Amino acid sequence: MSIKAFNRWGVEGIEISDPGLKNYISLKPRIVPRTGARYAGNRFHKSKTFIVERLMNRLMVAGHKAKKHVISSGRNTGKALSAYDLVEETFKRIEKKLNKNPIEVFAKAIENAAPREEIITIEYGGARYPKAVEVAPQRRVDQAMKYMVQGVYQASFNNKKDAVDNLVEEIISAYSMSPTSKAISKKLEMERQADSSR
Numbered sequence: 001m002s003i004k005a006f007n008r009w010g011v012e013g014i015e016i017s018d019p020g021l022k023n024y025i026s027l028k029p030r031i032v033p034r035t036g037a038r039y040a041g042n043r044f045h046k047s048k049t050f051i052v053e054r055l056m057n058r059l060m061v062a063g064h065k066a067k068k069h070v071i072s073s074g075r076n077t078g079k080a081l082s083a084y085d086l087v088e089e090t091f092k093r094i095e096k097k098l099n100k101n102p103i104e105v106f107a108k109a110i111e112n113a114a115p116r117e118e119i120i121t122i123e124y125g126g127a128r129y130p131k132a133v134e135v136a137p138q139r140r141v142d143q144a145m146k147y148m149v150q151g152v153y154q155a156s157f158n159n160k161k162d163a164v165d166n167l168v169e170e171i172i173s174a175y176s177m178s179p180t181s182k183a184i185s186k187k188l189e190m191e192r193q194a195d196s197s198r
Contacts, residue, residue, distance in 0.1 A: 005029040005052055005103055006088050009095075014104045018111050024137045025051050025107055034080055047138050051107060056083040058145045065150045090167045097172065109174035113148060113183035114140035117194035132194035144183055148174065151182025 004010045011027045024047045033053035039045040046054065060078045091102035098105060119130045135143065148170050155166040173181030179188065 003029050007031050009101055009103050011103055014107055020137050021111055024141050056087055058149045059083045062149045062153050089164045093168045105175045106171055109171045110144045112177050113144035113174045113187055115143055115187040115190045118190050119193050119197055130197040132197050147183035147186045
């Protein structure tokens, strides 16, 4: 008998088509995706963690965007059960909307939203120059989830629309490569900047 995530959705037949991300998006399911940071200190171990659990961890600690601490400070309480319920409800709504396995949709959304290039600043002779660099695969996954979650936080802050609706919208937009997705628009912006600084 195969293990299903949330005891509802299997991962059989889900393929990661991007060869660079194949080893970094883990589809090893757990009924309760919560390892409790058992391997937090191990280098690169988070890439072996089930991708849905990584989404929950990111929802608990979204980080601030553009110094707007008010959105995340004090509201990111790190309540695992709240994140668990939020993700489960999100997946139910995605399944209802698209008639597809929500884990497959989420994995594809991460794949689409993962940036390939970014800019670093190098200092040469007292002057600073932007330089385009390729993004490491583990960082690509981290960045995609970070921009997704921060987009959801900003969309649901001081808004009647709740976090579940916004997360559903964000994942579906990223899945269909729509620029309405915060993660996709951020990826395109980063790649455009990297392209112009060659």
